[in-house]
Amino acid sequence: MGMSAGYQLARRGVTTLLIDSFDPPHTQGSHHGESRLIRHAYSGDPAYIDLALRADALWKEAEEHSGTELLVRSGVLNLADSSVYSFSGRLAEAEKRKVRVEPLDAAEIRYRWPGLSIPDRFEAMYEPDAGYLYSEKCIGVYRQLALAHGAELLPNTAVQNVTARGGSVTVHTRNGDYHAAAAILSAGAWFGTLSPFITLPIKAVRKVVGWFQSTPDFNAGSFPGFTLGAGEGGYYGFPSIGGAGLKIGRHDTGLEWKPGDPLLPFGSEESDEGDLRRVLEAYMPGAAGRLLKGAVCKYEHTPDEDFIIDRHPVHANVLLAGGFSGHGFKFSSAVGEILADLATTGRTGQNIRPFSLARFDTPPGQAQAGLTLEGI
Ligand SMILES: Cc1cc2nc3c(=O)[nH]c(=O)nc-3n(C[C@H](O)[C@H](O)[C@H](O)COP(=O)(O)OP(=O)(O)OC[C@H]3O[C@@H](n4cnc5c(N)ncnc54)[C@H](O)[C@@H]3O)c2cc1C
Numbered sequence: 001m002g003m004s005a006g007y008q009l010a011r012r013g014v015t016t017l018l019i020d021s022f023d024p025p026h027t028q029g030s031h032h033g034e035s036r037l038i039r040h041a042y043s044g045d046p047a048y049i050d051l052a053l054r055a056d057a058l059w060k061e062a063e064e065h066s067g068t069e070l071l072v073r074s075g076v077l078n079l080a081d082s083s084v085y086s087f088s089g090r091l092a093e094a095e096k097r098k099v100r101v102e103p104l105d106a107a108e109i110r111y112r113w114p115g116l117s118i119p120d121r122f123e124a125m126y127e128p129d130a131g132y133l134y135s136e137k138c139i140g141v142y143r144q145l146a147l148a149h150g151a152e153l154l155p156n157t158a159v160q161n162v163t164a165r166g167g168s169v170t171v172h173t174r175n176g177d178y179h180a181a182a183a184i185l186s187a188g189a190w191f192g193t194l195s196p197f198i199t200l201p202i203k204a205v206r207k208v209v210g211w212f213q214s215t216p217d218f219n220a221g222s223f224p225g226f227t228l229g230a231g232e233g234g235y236y237g238f239p240s241i242g243g244a245g246l247k248i249g250r251h252d253t254g255l256e257w258k259p260g261d262p263l264l265p266f267g268s269e270e271s272d273e274g275d276l277r278r279v280l281e282a283y284m285p286g287a288a289g290r291l292l293k294g295a296v297c298k299y300e301h302t303p304d305e306d307f308i309i310d311r312h313p314v315h316a317n318v319l320l321a322g323g324f325s326g327h328g329f330k331f332s333s334a335v336g337e338i339l340a341d342l343a344t345t346g347r348t349g350q351n352i353r354p355f356s357l358a359r360f361d362t363p364p365g366q367a368q369a370g371l372t373l374e375g376i
Pocket of ligand 1: 002019020021022028029030033036037038158159186187188189190193207208209249298299321322323324325326327328330331
């Protein structure tokens with residue numbers, strides 16, 4: 001989010017300083033592991049579909065400006081056991097917003113993707129224009145473009161504290177203090193370290209993904225990105241790209257992680273591989289081969305899994321972007337544009353009301369029953 005905002009500010013000619021504890025892209029936050037799904041047919045607030053469509057256009061623009069392939073339109077197949085999840089809401093929203101989607105029954109799914117072994121009670125919503133982004137390349141490209149437009153980057157520099165007074169913001173680091181007319185805070189899993197300047201309802205969790213040896217049925221070019229909702233839980237994944245093996249992760253569950261805690265490597269928990277393999281054996285047996293690689297990453301959940309994109313409640317010149325709850329990457333091109341618009345003009349053309357901090361002032365409604373798959 002930060003690199004995207006930095007690029008958008010620098011290209012507007014704004015003097016921009018980017019500060020990061022590491023050297024992005026890196027493997028400590030939420031963005032590594034090669035790929036992220038980009039889908040457009042969200043349910044819930046229609047703001048998500050609009051944001052996804054704008055983000056898609058901006059990814060294509062970044063590809064043109066950099067000459068680097070960032071987005072692969074592999075299609076995304078959303079699979080679900082109809083006894084735990086229904087696509088009806090998303091299909092209806094997609095139709096309203098002219099997002100192409102195809103409802104499929106089990107026989108059609110098995111016919112089109114012979115590697116899948118799914119029972120008759122499964123159904124799917126296929127999104128032909130969806131696909132995946134090369135996440136580290138996206139950040140690399142925004143970094144290169146931001147610096148080309150004159151932004152400065154301070155890598156390996158942790159922000160220790162932020163203060164704001166009289167229309168100026170000061171960011172304190174062990175290498176010195178930096179003053180600005182405005183600041184954007186997008187601290188991912190580390191927002192807790194910026195308290196008490198800002199305290200957000202964000203809980204970070206450790207997430208794992210694995211790459212499994214798979215048959216050619218699951219190769220990029222013939223197999224799409226996917227999400228899968230079943231009695232076992234909510235999953236998502238990617239075809240085998242360049243022989244790397246089918247990649248799969250679990251969207252629900254995860255051990256809480258707090259800044260300063262060690263991040264246990266893949267395999268520390270028996271369920272790291274077990275949870276993934278169980279689902280592959282059940283529904284994609286040809287992709288349940290040897291574990292080729294595992295990685296550990298972080299989600300930052302808000303209580304309702306909607307994002308936080310807002311101003312600081314006291315300091316209007318400080319913008320906040322966090323709590324992307326495991327589904328933010330696809331939107332980051334558009335989130336950067338929103339943040340830059342807010343920082344420079346005070347306005348944005350996107351509807352960011354669903355992402356306001358004020359929504360946490362009212363008690364949450366009745367928790368939604370069943371499995372939620374919207375947020376992948
Ligand atoms: C396994 C996994 C799979 C995912 N799959 C998808 C998907 O398919 N599709 C999708 O859309 N999204 C997906 N996501 C979610 C998405 O990747 C995240 O929502 C997104 O990367 C969040 O971006 P961010 O900028 O908030 O966090 P990050 O990318 O973690 O960036 C935060 C940055 O802030 C820096 N920072 C933090 N604190 C400080 C400080 N005090 N001083 C200086 N720097 C600091 C960090 O070093 C870091 O570089 C997935 C996430 C994971 C973990």
